[in-house]
Amino acid sequence: MSTTGHTATAGQRATGAVAPRTGSPDQPVLRVDWPDCRARGLCAELVPENIVLDEWGYPLVTGPVTRRALRHAREAVTSCPHQALRLIEPVRR
Amino acid sequence: MTTPPGELLVSPGPLLLAGIGEDQSYAAHHAREGALPQLSVEDLLALTSSAAVRGRGGAAFPFATKLSAAADGVRRPVVVVNAAEGEPASAKDSVLLRTVPHRVLDGAVLAARALGTREIHVVTSEDRPETEEAVTKAVHERRGEGIRWRHQHAEGRFVSGQARAVIELMSGRVGLPVTAWKPEAMDGYKGRPTLLSNAETFAHLGVLVRRGPGAYAAHGTAEEPGTTLLTIATVLPDGQLGGAAPHVIEVEHGTPFAAVLSSPQLDAPALLGGYHGTWVGPGSLRELTVSHCALRDRGLTIGAGVVLPLTDGSCPVARTAELAAYLADESAGRCGPCRLGLPTLADELAALASGADRRHRIAEVAGLVERRGACAHPDGTARLARSLIALEGVVEAHLDGACRCGRGQVRQLRRSA
Numbered sequence: 001m002s003t004t005g006h007t008a009t010a011g012q013r014a015t016g017a018v019a020p021r022t023g024s025p026d027q028p029v030l031r032v033d034w035p036d037c038r039a040r041g042l043c044a045e046l047v048p049e050n051i052v053l054d055e056w057g058y059p060l061v062t063g064p065v066t067r068r069a070l071r072h073a074r075e076a077v078t079s080c081p082h083q084a085l086r087l088i089e090p091v092r093r
Numbered sequence: 094m095t096t097p098p099g100e101l102l103v104s105p106g107p108l109l110l111a112g113i114g115e116d117q118s119y120a121a122h123h124a125r126e127g128a129l130p131q132l133s134v135e136d137l138l139a140l141t142s143s144a145a146v147r148g149r150g151g152a153a154f155p156f157a158t159k160l161s162a163a164a165d166g167v168r169r170p171v172v173v174v175n176a177a178e179g180e181p182a183s184a185k186d187s188v189l190l191r192t193v194p195h196r197v198l199d200g201a202v203l204a205a206r207a208l209g210t211r212e213i214h215v216v217t218s219e220d221r222p223e224t225e226e227a228v229t230k231a232v233h234e235r236r237g238e239g240i241r242w243r244h245q246h247a248e249g250r251f252v253s254g255q256a257r258a259v260i261e262l263m264s265g266r267v268g269l270p271v272t273a274w275k276p277e278a279m280d281g282y283k284g285r286p287t288l289l290s291n292a293e294t295f296a297h298l299g300v301l302v303r304r305g306p307g308a309y310a311a312h313g314t315a316e317e318p319g320t321t322l323l324t325i326a327t328v329l330p331d332g333q334l335g336g337a338a339p340h341v342i343e344v345e346h347g348t349p350f351a352a353v354l355s356s357p358q359l360d361a362p363a364l365l366g367g368y369h370g371t372w373v374g375p376g377s378l379r380e381l382t383v384s385h386c387a388l389r390d391r392g393l394t395i396g397a398g399v400v401l402p403l404t405d406g407s408c409p410v411a412r413t414a415e416l417a418a419y420l421a422d423e424s425a426g427r428c429g430p431c432r433l434g435l436p437t438l439a440d441e442l443a444a445l446a447s448g449a450d451r452r453h454r455i456a457e458v459a460g461l462v463e464r465r466g467a468c469a470h471p472d473g474t475a476r477l478a479r480s481l482i483a484l485e486g487v488v489e490a491h492l493d494g495a496c497r498c499g500r501g502q503v504r505q506l507r508r509s510a
Contacts, residue, residue: 005376017429030466031274033272033429033467034272034427034428034429034431034465034466035270035271035272035427035428035467037428037429039429040427044097054461055432055461056430056433056434057429058429058430058433058465060461060465086274088274
């Protein structure tokens with residue numbers, strides 16, 4: 001299990017538009033496919049703006065993806081060894 | 094004393110549980126109530142939104158919103174009656190299907206016809222054999238209606254009734270939760286719009302249509318018309334459900350708990366909403382009413398209608414530690430934060446029960462499991478833990494040794510039928 005990256009506690013969890021379980025968010029958000037995630041921790045290295053690791057090495061998503069972090073977020077999605085990360089984009093109505 | 098498996102107490106009620114002593118075969122039901130009216134989806138949407146019908150599986154999601162989403166899909170919808178009732182303390186779905194099965198199935202048929210589908214799945218749990226038999230019989234009785242009934246048998250575990258676990262089961266895979274990227278009503282069974290609701294929800298639909306909105310709304314409050322089912326059960330000192338058989342009653346929304354519980358039950362601390370529910374302190378039930386909205390405003394939940402008063406003088410701290418250990422065991426183990434976090438939470442609650450002030454750490458671990466799984470199991474377990482911490486007086490008394498429960502008396506909870 002990767003131990004790189006920060007360890008976050010509940011108190012440090014960022015507020016903001018956390019991804020809903022289902023449906024479309026207002027801003028792009030990263031969502032973890034939990035049954036597929038194996039805590040490799042690559043995502044936290046690629047997009048530290050939005051992902052820190054918990055005490056067990058699993059990703060904690062912190063808030064919506066900003067325009068600046070979007071490229072990193074997309075890279076994290078494509079680089080996940082278990083394809084367990086998705087970027088949920090807002091649906092334009 | 095424990096309750097023999099399958100034994101239930103049920104009292105007659107105003108709508109869903111009216112006339113439970115009568116012959117409830119389909120022939121008798123049909124003779125009494127006549128043919129089901131044919132409603133358009135617009136009619137059904139108008140009825141269920143004006144009657145503010147909410148899902149009765151625990152999440153209290155507005156039924157009309159779900160129905161509307163299922164109706165908006167391009168592909169042919171499918172209707173699913175969820176009676177898996179994975180919550181061991183709940184017995185209301187079993188009671189409905191064993192006493193008035195056709196009220197439940199009426200609702201499902203109405204929804205299916207409005208949605209233009211003939212396919213209805215009914216999901217029951219293998220650890221409730223009497224309920225499975227009742228569904229087999231009732232569905233057989235309705236074979237002339239032009240519905241393709243599919244009876245699904247879920248494994249008897251806590252998470253088997255989670256929506257995505259049910260859809261997995263229907264799809265021929267292991268009935269455990271997977272990630273939902275869209276609501277089931279938009280993208281469910283085989284990608285089709287799936288109207289998946291709790292058995293009691295369909296019974297309300299059936300009764301609302303049969304009786305008419307006026308008669309339905311004659312019960313309850315303006316904000317929450319109609320009734321709800323409650324399962325009143327007790328937890329024995331060894332952590333098992335037991336004492337008397339679970340008692341299922343139907344009450345109008347807005348009914349004070351004081352009108353339906355005994356004095357000792359009202360004065361005891363109680364778990365509302367079952368194992369994924371919230372604790373209330375001794376005497377609190379005297380001030381509360383059976384209302385999803387009123388309870389929600391106080392940070393409480395009625396969940397699937399379970400009320401567990403600790404009338405044996407036992408302590409919520411020890412009981413929560415036992416429940417958390419049980420819930421950790423019931424994790425499907427597929428999602429890391431749940432697999433690792435729930436045992437951690439259970440250990441911290443056991444430490445609290447043996448006298449260590451671990452409240453800060455319990456809140457921290459709760460925060461690390463919430464919203465971090467494919468289903469609501471970690472969220473429900475965190476809710477239980479947080480509600481215990483919120484009972485400051487009870488926890489302080491336990492830590493001070495002032496509570497009579499005997500610290501460290503945390504025993505293993507066994508699953509009850």
